[in-house]
Amino acid sequence: MAKRVVPEADRRRRKPTKQGVVLSDRLIVETALRLLHEHGREGLTVRRLGAALGADPSTLYRYFRGTDDLTLAIADELVGRAMRGWRTTGDWRADLRELGLRIYTAYLAHPEAAVLTASRVSGRANEIAADEAVLRVLRSTGLPDPEVVRVYHAFIDQTLAFAALDAASLALPEKARAADEAVWRATYARLSPDTHPNIAATAPLLVARMNHSAYPTALDMLLDSAEAALRGA
Missing domain, CATH: 1.10.10.60 (Homeodomain-like)
Structure with missing residues (x-):
């Protein structure tokens, strides 16, 4: 009870x-x-x-x-840390990009907590403030509300999904994480173009990129999509 x-x-x-x-x-x-x-x-x-x-x-x-209630409080604290000091500038794209990176960074500063909480919905003050802020920025663009909610949904879920994915990697034992990172150079970069022509052709690029987070790229792609929707509207 x-x-x-x-x-x-x-x-x-x-x-x-x-x-x-x-x-x-x-x-x-x-x-x-x-x-x-x-x-x-x-x-x-x-x-x-x-x-x-x-x-x-x-x-x-x-x-x-109980511990689940504490978990939700931890989730809300991470969002609160991301929101501290964030202010809108009037540039909706720059504002959302900064906020997305802030949330992602706040979660990655505590990988174990991020894995534990990124999938949760706390309904607490900091989370509600962040949601209100994202919706306010998106609605300020003049996009119709169905489009605002579509972009908001993708923005929040993408940010938390990458935070959980990258935090899970950081939470691995150091030896396991190093072994995973070495696979791109030790295995993929050595595949024969005769059997794996596409991997072989892009191997140097894969080695250079795949051990870094794709979140900034994915975030820019999402914002590009929102900007295109805004032009269309």
Whole structure:
């Protein structure tokens, strides 16, 4: 059964933990991000989190209904970090490009958290603010709302999909990631043009590109499509 979440005002009146800190939603989320970085997704447990905070694990249920509720809070924190300092300039394309790169970068700064949260919809304040901002920028172009929503959908899903894909690679053990990256040079670049003419013809280009994220390219392609729709409208 889900446990009652104590209002924020009541939480602030709690005594400091054994480590001399007063618990808050934000402190718990930041500690969870650190544990994900240090121990991976399997290491994020209520018991380990309580130990890191110097608090009884059961105390955490005064702030979150469970680990899934905490996961949604982590997702919202990553979006919030992306949004901090972002301002519109009046150039809709530049604004969306910057915001997409900010969200992508914020997630990749915490690969384990990104893999855990990129597929989730939190419905929390930062996520809602980001969605409102993207829709505001797109609607300012004069595109009809069905087209606005089509581009918005592609923009959000593409950003989070690339964040999850690239974060999963970063979250691999270093040896496994290095082995994957070496395949392009060690295998693809050595294929015979007699058996694989197209790979052989493009091998140097593949080696140069394939170990880097395609997100900036994909983002520009999406914005090109939106710009073409705007010209057509």
